[in-house]
Every structure is written in C-alpha cells, then in structure tokens.
Amino acid sequence: MKITVAQLNYHIGNFDGNRDLICSAIRKAKSEGSELIVFSELCVPGYPPLDLLDRLDFIEKCNRTVEEISNECKGIVAIVGSPTVNKNPQGKKLFNSALVLSEGRIIFSANKALLPTYDIFDEYRYFEPGKSFSIFPFKGLKLAVTICEDLWDEQSFDNEFEKKRLYTLSPMEELVKYDPDIIINISASPFSYSKIDSKADIFKAKAAKYDIPVINVNQTGANSELIFDGASMIVSSKGEIIRRLPFFEESVETISSEEISDAVISEGKGSPDHIELIYKALVTGIRDYFAKTNFKSAILGLSGGIDSSLCLCLAAEALGNTNVRALLMPSRYSSEHSVKDAVALAENLGIHYDIINIEKPFRAFEEDLEPLFKGRRPDVTEENIQARIRAVLLMAVSNKSGSILLNTSNKSEAAVGYGTLYGDMAGGLAVLGDVYKTDIYRLADYVNRDREIIPLNTIRKPPSAELRPDQIDTDSLPEYKILDSILYQYIELQKPAERISGEGIDAAAIEKVIRMINSNEYKRYQAPPILRISSKSFGPGRRMPLVAKY
C-alpha cells in the first residue's frame, strides 16, 4: 500500500485556501497511486486558530470545508485535522480531531487525548480530551491514529520540578491493546532550535517501545509568531528515521508500506546545523507574516549595528531586495562609521535607502520641553526621545508606503529592558526578538559564509545604542556571553538564582540581571509579536504578572 505524507503551509481561517491546498495534494497522491494521504493537525482551520474556536460560525466553516474535502476523496482516503463539536452535554464544546475521509464521508475519527496547555499552547481552553481509543482498520492494516501530544506523554521538562510525566494517561498504552500495525501522528509542532533532536527522539522512542513504525506529519510555514519546521518523519519499528521531509518547505511525498516495514537504514546525516535552521526559520517567519497579512514590503531603521544589519539581510531574503527599504537616521551622537557601514550593507544587498538626520525634530522637542525641564540634567529621557523620533519617521514612511516596520531588537535586550518603548521597540513584527545577541553574531557569520555581505566592521565593533557620547552596551550590561548564559538559564531553563552558574558568572551579575528581567515585564507587554525560535520566547508563551513583587 502506498501512503502519502502532505506537509503543507496552512493559513488560519483561510478555508478556501486551505481546502485548495489539501485537495491539490489529494489529486497528486492519487496520480501517484496512493491509497492514503495524511495531513497535519487542525489543517482545516489552520493552526493555531486560538479564540476563533470560540465562534460557532468558525466551527461551521470548518465542518463545511471538511465536507468539501471529503468529496475530493474518491478512490483515496485522507486523514485531516479539524475541530469537531463535542455532542455530549457536559464538557468543553469541541474536540481536536483527526478525521478519516472517504467517498464524501467521515468514516472514522479520533479525538486528541493529551491537550498541551503550557508555554504557547492553550488547548484545554477549547477542547475536551478524547477518552476513548480505537483503531482505524484500512486495507488489512490497523492504524493507530494519534494527534501530536498524544505521543508526548513521556516528554521531559525544562524546569526544576522533578516530574516524571505531565499526563495521567498514555494514549499509546490504550491503543497498543488493539495491536496496531502503524502509528499515524498528525501534528502542528512549532520549531524550537533546542528541540530538534528531542522531537525526533520522541517518535523514535515510541516506535521502538511498541515495535511499530510511526508516520508523523507536521505542518510547515508560519502563522503569526509561530514557525513550523515541517521535517515530518517516518520512523521504522526499530526506531530509526527512514525518511524525513525537508525543513521549512512544503512537501508531498509518497512511500509504500513495504518500504516502511523492510527499511534498511543508512543512518544518514543528523539534523542540519541549528544556526542554519534558525536562519531559515526567521526567513519563513517574515515571508509568511507578510504573505498572510497581504503585505509586500518592509521598512526598517538601519543603524550600522549588527542587529538591524542582520534583520535587513533576512528581510531581503524573505521578501526580495526591492520590497525592502531602509532608513538611516543618524544623530549628533552617531559615529561616522555607522552611516558608512549601513550604506555599504544596503548597497551590497541592493536595498533602497534614505538618510534623515534627526537633529531637527530633536531640537524642536528640546525647545518645547525646555520650560518643563529647566535646570534638569539630560538623562535617559533625552536618549528615549531620539529613539522615539526614529520610530515616528519609520512609522510615517510605513504609513505612507503601506509597508510593515520590522523591529530589530534582540532577545538579550528585550530581556533586560534595554530598549525604548515606542522607540526602537516599535514595529509590526520583531524578527530577532527571540535570538540572543551571541546567536546574532553566529547568524551574521552565516550570512557572510561565502562573501562579506554584512561589513566586518559592523560585526567587530563594540555594540552601542549611540544615544549619548561614547556609549557602549557594556556600560550598563555584562558582557553578552555572560548575560546570555544567565538569561538562558533563567528564562529557558527556569532555574532559581542560586542554581545559575557558569564561567565568569557571579552572584552579583545574576541578581542584577534577574532584577532587570523582572522589572521590565511592562515593556515587553507592549512589544510587537516576536518570531519564536526557542523553547521559551517572550510573548504569549511566557505570561508574567506586571505588578508582581518578585
């Protein structure tokens, strides 16, 4: 029997678009003689639909689309993901379902039993957990149909609680009673650079534990801040990866069930380098944010520093260099090399740029505020005014030209509040907001892997906001290597202060950094959506009380 894995890029709420994508993959699979095609979790509405699931009209559209897709399933069976109404009078209103479609009908369904409700996931907000388990019998094979987290009951955790298992139930322990031949797992599993191998390990371990092959189908592409890597995989009953679909690309591949059972593995290369994957993830994130919100062009403020330089390269790759423009906005404190480096980069990439010196509005504000501030010394107020003038100029060009302002702040700055609200924190999408400064450098090197695109001077000079004379970042922050190590342990690993350690890290630095993180929740609350590449990004996956004394 031939089975097709359809790894596609869905758009939330775009029912016609998703249906067309799905139906076209069904036709391709049929033309290849496939008998079963498997799509990813909640592919019908697009993932994650969030509170659109609270709208009955949205669910009715899901149902209608499922019906349309089922009419395409002539001579082929398809497994799609869609919400379905829980008809029991008690419990949450919906199930997160895998629906098996054939000849215009739903012939089997399975409801997700383990509902991730942590980090960016809120599935128990919408769904009742599935509580019954059965097997889909198909052409002499017994298929165990599972949905994403259903196979993740043995996952490990990034925190200090010594918890063995997050769930009190194991769907596979139930399903294995029916002696299945293949485990199907439809998923919508976002990319995280630190989880590439552990994700594969989940499927390998399940396959080996039960001696049953696993077919995992993930989506690709980005929706808002979440980026999906695809990388769907077929794992042999020995727990070896037989085939892995590409990262960050749509792909529809057909494989025979014989190939799955008789697999001879020439254990190939491991996962690609994580910097290369982060690069691809960010390009995907930019591209899809624009495509799915119907925007074509971007603008950003180019300072000559490494963050905005890297961001410009990513935007140019995602949108095309003619769809990106840069604004250079030097001030009385800008160094000469800043403009020079920025111009060099823009020219390397063939990007249109304009230069506006911010002195004129800066002086206007100084004069207007003089009566109120008389006698007060310049402080962070004046630094912020400069950053906010730049935001006014960028947003003006964005408004006038119908382009989206890209925010270029990095995760290290965002963590310690080293940025100006409504200033350099402005933008429609924060491209680098989940990338630590030390990884910014690695990504810049990756951009320059063949030739010098980002000027070496940009990479080598000490980072500076250039908001007062001779300012450099390390005036107020620890070295980025130390800072990032503390941040990673505190944010991603959720370690308490006394368990944070590493070369060059002392108690004073830890305390200072943690204080900065906690006292800047209010700024991050108003930050733009951040493309997520880590296991713990600022944004909806990290919810902190603003008024906490902690």
Add this chain to the structure above:
Amino acid sequence: MKITVAQLNYHIGNFDGNRDLICSAIRKAKSEGSELIVFSELCVPGYPPLDLLDRLDFIEKCNRTVEEISNECKGIVAIVGSPTVNKNPQGKKLFNSALVLSEGRIIFSANKALLPTYDIFDEYRYFEPGKSFSIFPFKGLKLAVTICEDLWDEQSFDNEFEKKRLYTLSPMEELVKYDPDIIINISASPFSYSKIDSKADIFKAKAAKYDIPVINVNQTGANSELIFDGASMIVSSKGEIIRRLPFFEESVETISSEEISDAVISEGKGSPDHIELIYKALVTGIRDYFAKTNFKSAILGLSGGIDSSLCLCLAAEALGNTNVRALLMPSRYSSEHSVKDAVALAENLGIHYDIINIEKPFRAFEEDLEPLFKGRRPDVTEENIQARIRAVLLMAVSNKSGSILLNTSNKSEAAVGYGTLYGDMAGGLAVLGDVYKTDIYRLADYVNRDREIIPLNTIRKPPSAELRPDQIDTDSLPEYKILDSILYQYIELQKPAERISGEGIDAAAIEKVIRMINSNEYKRYQAPPILRISSKSFGPGRRMPLVAKY
C-alpha cells in the same frame, strides 16, 4: 461558633506583605472570639501568579509563608489558599489548594477540581485537578471546603454553543454525600459589570439546591489588569444573601454560625448601580497598579475631549490631584474650545497642567520627510505623526518625572482600530480600554452627579480626534450607540454577523464593523494593559491570531 470572613487585597509575589495582612486579620478574628477565619483563593502568592507558578523557588516561598501563617494560628483555625506540589509522579506539578491551618500545622487540605481555562483564566496550565473529595470536621460541624470554580459547574455561557455544562464533574455532588453543614468557597473572582447578579445567583442556587449555607470569600483590589470586587457573601440554606461584604474594599467580618442558620432576611437593596461599580472598579485598578509597582504619580494628555477628561477625574480620585499632571498639546487643527475645556477641567480638579503646541516638531517632521513624500497628498500618515508627537512629549515628561503615562483610549476605538500605535495608544495602563464610548458618557454623568466637574461642553460636543480640519468621529464610524451595540454582540456575546441585530443596525454596518475589528488585531497586540471591567476585555482574555483571514 464564630466564623470570620477576611476579604483582603493581596499583592502577587509579595510574600511578606501578604503574610502580614493575613496574620493581622487572624489576630483581629481572635480578638473577636472567632474560631475559624477564611481567606480567599491563592491568597498566599496573590492572584493571579501566572507563570511565576512555573518556578520552583516561587513555590518554595509559598510553602514557607504558609508555615509562618500556621504559626500564627494558635487557638484559631485558618483556611488559606496556596499552590501545593502534586506528589504523584504523573500529572501537572501543582494543585490549587485550600489549606486548613491550626497550631503550626496543615490539618486538612482540599484541591480545586474545576480549573477555569477560558477567558483570562489559565488554571489547567499549572494545576492538576483535584479528584478526591472529603469533609473537614470542625467543632461538631462538617465543612465542605471548595475553591471558586468548584461551585460553578452549572454556569451559563456567553456564546452560541448550546452547552449545558463545561465540566464532566460536579464537586458538590461528591461532597454532599458526606452531608456537610456549611459550604466554604474561597475564590478569586474578578469584577465584571455584567456578572454581578449572576455571580450571586451561583451561590444562591447552590445553597438552595443542597439546603446548606454558603460562605464565599473573595479577594478585593487589583493586580495588573484584573480588578476584584470583593463582595464576599454569606448565603442562607434557603438561598438568600444574609450578608454581603463591601465592593472594592478590604473587610474582615465575623458572623456566628447561629446567625447563619437562623437568618431572617430583610431582602435589602440589590447590587449597586453598575456605573457606580465601574467607577469604583477603575479607581481601584489605577490605585493598585500604582501602589503595587511603587509609582506615585501619573501624567496624561488632556485634549478637552470626554475620554481624557474622564480619565483625569478617575486618576485624581485614585492618586490624589497633586499626584496627577496633564499635558495639553494643541495643534493647528485643534478647536479653540478644546484647550478651554481642558483648562477648565484641570482647574476644577486642581491639577497641574502644561501647554505645549505641537506645531514645532510637526513642522520639523514635515520638512524632514518632504524629500521622501514629495508630491504625495496628506493622509492618515500626517494624522498619525501628530498623535505620535504627543506620545513623545508625554513619555518625555513621564521619563523625566518618574510618572506613569495613563492611556485614555476607550473600548469602542480600540475595537475598530481608531487610534494611533505609539501615539494615543501609548501608556503604561489603559484606564478606559474596556469601557465602551456609550458608558464613557454615563461615567461622565456620574462624575458630574453633584456638580459640573467635567465641562458640559466636553460632554455635549461631537467626539473628534482633531487630526485634520473639521474631523469628527462619525466621519469614519457609525453612531456610537449603534457601534457599541454591534461590538457588544460580536465581542462579549460572540455572535456571528447574521445574528447581530438591534435598532438602526443593518448588514452593511455589521460587516464594516466586524472587518474593522478583525483587521486591527495587530494594533491591540501592542496596546497597554487594560483595566478589565467586562466579561470580555481586549488583552490576555481574548487571543486572536494576527495573520488570520477571517
């Protein structure tokens, strides 16, 4: 037996502060001869602690604080709310517990069984549901100890799904098997003006259904955007309210069990007027946001319009008129009465104000952008520049003076995106972001109930952003009465377009308004925290995908 209800204002993560509050109420109860004192849900860490619950160090501090409180419980028993570690190797790491403390020990505990995971609530993100039920025997009485939602299994819903019950379990059906004498319900139930009566009805119905009195203890005060009304209530076994503690005030009240069982009800007045309660809620919200973040003073932009005028009155009431300052920032498009009305209000309230005309920076920006915009006609770009100049000025004064900028946007504007990001959408706290424009007028009338504080001209003139000549809101929006009705049905009641109806509402208006709501998610994503007074506020309780095509 005497029982004390302690309705207090907790601060998230402020363990010493919460302990002191709790211990001082215990001493007061003892001095009144009380044998049992009941506090509210999660009072030890403060509610809602959100992702601080993911930190083991935070949980350890909860445990230590519970121990300290238990040492105060000599000759008196206290019921407090705190997270406790789930020692079962499977399941979520914590329980949301009610702990009964006596003589330095925890002598009984109950774990919350129904975990609200909708709107602003994310409890299944952190907690394993309690699954066993027992009674706390105390001085010959059997107490059924429940936690908030545990009594809400029969609540109704604001949506179109015809769901009878959200949960598959009813804790009281389990507990009633033990024949309890009193139902204790510790809660942390935020204020919503449309739920005042239905909240009371929940307790009245439960009491009457089981013929058992209910003692409900809620917290008061605000944490970030959530405002808790207190209004703890004691309900007789006949389902009548015997006593209701004040709205939005701390209160420690002792009642005898005889008074509860022999209650003669002189069914007093119903709930206070909802406009008065909204007023008090907003004052509470401002006051606590400042107190709990250690700020004293506020600044806002006073336009002479009704929103900023009302906001100024609320801020003056919450913080004291000497802690609030106003900035009047007329432009070439401001009408003469704007400044006059604004000055009149500031003087009525005794508020310090400054006037800065924004012409100078506006011209500087126009000149700087001229080469880029040459030949393009003025449009919304230039309107936004004016709004953003005002934000730069306000934030400059905020930075220099260490005060928080209050945002004065209302919910109707926020819904349809009638506001400028980084302009009038700026601020540390959105005071009116959950108040529809039609309620803004009612609140203004409430402020003026005894004398004209807000100038009548401010209330009577047609609302205008004054960003271009002769602009009024109804140029681009329906009448507010119609707009607000559509918004309420779409946002609060989650009705699909075809079921929205009412006087003066037609299909074209509905379609236009819904399109505006959906296409402005990106703006609201970056809005300040909004004081929540409704059943569905913008912010963490409403999670919409930014890229959705819907």
